[in-house]
Amino acid sequence: MLKIAVCDDEKVITGQIESMLLALCGQEGIAVDIEVFYDGSTLERSIQEGARYDLLYLDIQMKDENGITAAGNIRKSDENMLIIFVSGYDKYLMDLFRLDVFAFIRKPIDKGYFSDTFMEAHRKICSKKFYFTFRYKSEEFKIPCSEILYFESVGRQIKVNLYDGNTETFNGKLSEVEEKLSEGKVPFLRIHQSYLVNYHLIKSRTKSQVTLVNGMKLTISEDRQKNFSREYARLLEREINV
Numbered sequence: 664m665l666k667i668a669v670c671d672d673e674k675v676i677t678g679q680i681e682s683m684l685l686a687l688c689g690q691e692g693i694a695v696d697i698e699v700f701y702d703g704s705t706l707e708r709s710i711q712e713g714a715r716y717d718l719l720y721l722d723i724q725m726k727d728e729n730g731i732t733a734a735g736n737i738r739k740s741d742e743n744m745l746i747i748f749v750s751g752y753d754k755y756l757m758d759l760f761r762l763d764v765f766a767f768i769r770k771p772i773d774k775g776y777f778s779d780t781f782m783e784a785h786r787k788i789c790s791k792k793f794y795f796t797f798r799y800k801s802e803e804f805k806i807p808c809s810e811i812l813y814f815e816s817v818g819r820q821i822k823v824n825l826y827d828g829n830t831e832t833f834n835g836k837l838s839e840v841e842e843k844l845s846e847g848k849v850p851f852l853r854i855h856q857s858y859l860v861n862y863h864l865i866k867s868r869t870k871s872q873v874t875l876v877n878g879m880k881l882t883i884s885e886d887r888q889k890n891f892s893r894e895y896a897r898l899l900e901r902e903i904n905v
Contacts (some may be wrong), residue, residue: 664846665693670700671722682722692897702734711741717788745784756903789848799833808849812875814840814859831894850898854883856892862898
């Protein structure tokens with residue numbers, strides 16, 4: 664799930680940004696959680712207390728504290744969050760480089776530019792390494808999602824099949840793994856009662872079968888063919904259109 668913070672002391676602007684984000688994410692099938700702040704100090708306190716966001720829309724000029732100061736304080740706690748400045752003035756552009764800001768959006772907000780900038784940010788966020796974690800025999804493991812070919816349910820255990828040919832095993836249910844990954848940023852598709860496959864590592868597909876990048880062929884069960892085809896097409900269309 665994409666976690667976004669919006670900070671602006673103008674409720675009209677926060678409402679506009681939130682509405683555009685919800686519309687875009689609904690259109691693109693992106694799971695999103697948006698939190699709105701009306702001053703920089705409240706946002707900073709939230710981050711200092713442990714809140715983490717993938718993307719921040721931050722107004723430069725606010726009454727209690729300007730966005731430049733807020734961004735500088737936030738960077739001390741979080742170096743990875745993407746920041747997009749929003750302002751009616753461009754005199755602050757030099758600060759974008761100092762604070763490693765992803766983009767600058769001018770008020771009044773142009774919907775086309777806003778959409779393009781958001782999709783660029785989303786691609787960058789999704790290109791980062793994300794991990795799947797699990798416990799087995801009192802030991803906790805983490806594996807980069809990008810290296811997982813597919814999960815396989817074998818009895819009461821889950822077999823994690825990796826790109827390099829290795830496997831890991833833990834106790835659990837595939838439905839629980841699917842639910843956990845549904846909020847992640849690497850898409851996994853359920854093709855069978857026993858298989859949950861990394862979309863990015865599918866080389867080709869037919870109506871009843873997928874071929875992974877390592878040549879492994881997996882069956883798509885008849886009852887899941889329609890839903891798989893729809894989700895696969897949606898993800899593929901999103902990549903082609905960017």
